[in-house]
Amino acid sequence: MKAVAVFPKQREVRVIDAPEPRLQSPTQVKVRTREVGVCGTDKDILEFAYGTPPPGSEYLIPGHECLGEVVEVGSAVRGFQKGDLVVPRVRRPCPHATCPACRHGHPDFCLTGDYTERGIKDAHGFCAESFVEDVAYLHRAPVELRDVAVLTEPLTIAEKALRQVKHIQERLPWRPEPGRAVVLGAGPVGQLGVMALLRRGYVTTVYSRSPKPNVKAAAAEAVGAPYLSSKEVSPEELVRRAGAPDLVYEATGSATAAFESLKALAPNGVLVFTGVPSHGQELSLEGAELMKQWVLRNQVVLGTVNASDSDFAAALDDLGRFRARWPGGLERLITSRHPPEDFADVVLGKKGGGGIKHVITFG
Ligand code: BGC
Numbered sequence: 121m122k123a124v125a126v127f128p129k130q131r132e133v134r135v136i137d138a139p140e141p142r143l144q145s146p147t148q149v150k151v152r153t154r155e156v157g158v159c160g161t162d163k164d165i166l167e168f169a170y171g172t173p174p175p176g177s178e179y180l181i182p183g184h185e186c187l188g189e190v191v192e193v194g195s196a197v198r199g200f201q202k203g204d205l206v207v208p209r210v211r212r213p214c215p216h217a218t219c220p221a222c223r224h225g226h227p228d229f230c231l232t233g234d235y236t237e238r239g240i241k242d243a244h245g246f247c248a249e250s251f252v253e254d255v256a257y258l259h260r261a262p263v264e265l266r267d268v269a270v271l272t273e274p275l276t277i278a279e280k281a282l283r284q285v286k287h288i289q290e291r292l293p294w295r296p297e298p299g300r301a302v303v304l305g306a307g308p309v310g311q312l313g314v315m316a317l318l319r320r321g322y323v324t325t326v327y328s329r330s331p332k333p334n335v336k337a338a339a340a341e342a343v344g345a346p347y348l349s350s351k352e353v354s355p356e357e358l359v360r361r362a363g364a365p366d367l368v369y370e371a372t373g374s375a376t377a378a379f380e381s382l383k384a385l386a387p388n389g390v391l392v393f394t395g396v397p398s399h400g401q402e403l404s405l406e407g408a409e410l411m412k413q414w415v416l417r418n419q420v421v422l423g424t425v426n427a428s429d430s431d432f433a434a435a436l437d438d439l440g441r442f443r444a445r446w447p448g449g450l451e452r453l454i455t456s457r458h459p460p461e462d463f464a465d466v467v468l469g470k471k472g473g474g475g476i477k478h479v480i481t482f483g
Pocket of ligand 1: 159210211240273396425427
């Protein structure tokens with residue numbers, strides 16, 4: 121079968137003829153890949169700065185944002201049948217009996233670091249014509265979401281983050297209503313974060329680099345989030361215009377932008393980091409000022425990675441809600457579709473021309 125393969129030792133990326141996977145256990149399902157979204161993590165993998173092939177393989181099949189169609193089911197599989205559309209989760213638990221997170225179905229909180237991630241760490245991903253997966257890691261996607269369900273995985277980042285924020289803010293005795301949010305960055309994670317925040321009732325502003333007009337600003341404003349450019353509006357001016365945010369949702373992967381935004385955070389506020397920055401970003405901070413601010417304002421800085429079963433289920437529900445509330449809003453986030461042969465050019469920005477989410481399609 122056709123598969124994209126990254127060879128870290130040879131520093132090469134090419135489409136190969138890989139062995140077609142077969143069911144190995146009665147609880148597995150074979151899935152024909154329909155669409156794979158690409159993201160910043162894929163860029164790091166293609167630049168050989170991140171990602172590891174499965175043990176014993178010289179290459180890694182990338183791709184972790186996927187929509188596929190079931191083509192074969194194992195004899196013990198219940199509730200899935202041929203023709204179902206499915207979205208796979210990314211992370212698989214570590215093998216250690218002592219890891220409470222993995223043993224409780226939450227490899228997203230793994231303590232040992234020995235988890236695997238399909239398409240990223242020690243396991244092949246979905247950028248191939250088909251893959252085999254245990255049914256426990258698949259979510260059925262409604263047919264009505266056929267055109268946008270590839271956005272499920274990036275939306276799970278917001279689902280998990282906002283669930284964590286809800287838990288954290290339960291520390292406040294008066295149970296505050298969702299207040300003001302600022303989303304840093306207007307890529308796919310930022311845009312889906314905007315929709316998730318608006319749906320929960322946050323008054324949401326997007327703060328991103330490029331001045332208007334641009335497609336990202338238009339997408340955010342189309343769903344009701346004003347867009348301000350950090351090239352035109354300072355963090356102080358942002359606070360004057362939009363008010364101090366109770367929640368900053370960082371979706372840039374830029375350490376500088378994230379720490380700069382702390383100046384704007386309201387008392388009792390939460391800053392959520394979702395980006396996995398590429399290496400080599402130096403930062404100088406006024407440590408004492410920052411520490412004083414966090415203490416005197418009871419602020420929380422939260423990192424969040426990956427997502428669990430319930431976050432994928434919540435993301436699929438929310439895609440349906442977003443589509444009903446903002447017709448066309450999700451579709452406009454997918455700005456280009458390409459064949460697998462274009463994977464490297466799309467990930468490295470040579471094809472697709474800016475845009476928001478680029479997707480690889482498999483027939
Ligand atoms: C993926 C996560 C993954 C993280 C770290 C992100 O791009 O969406 O599923 O845990 O990278 O590898």
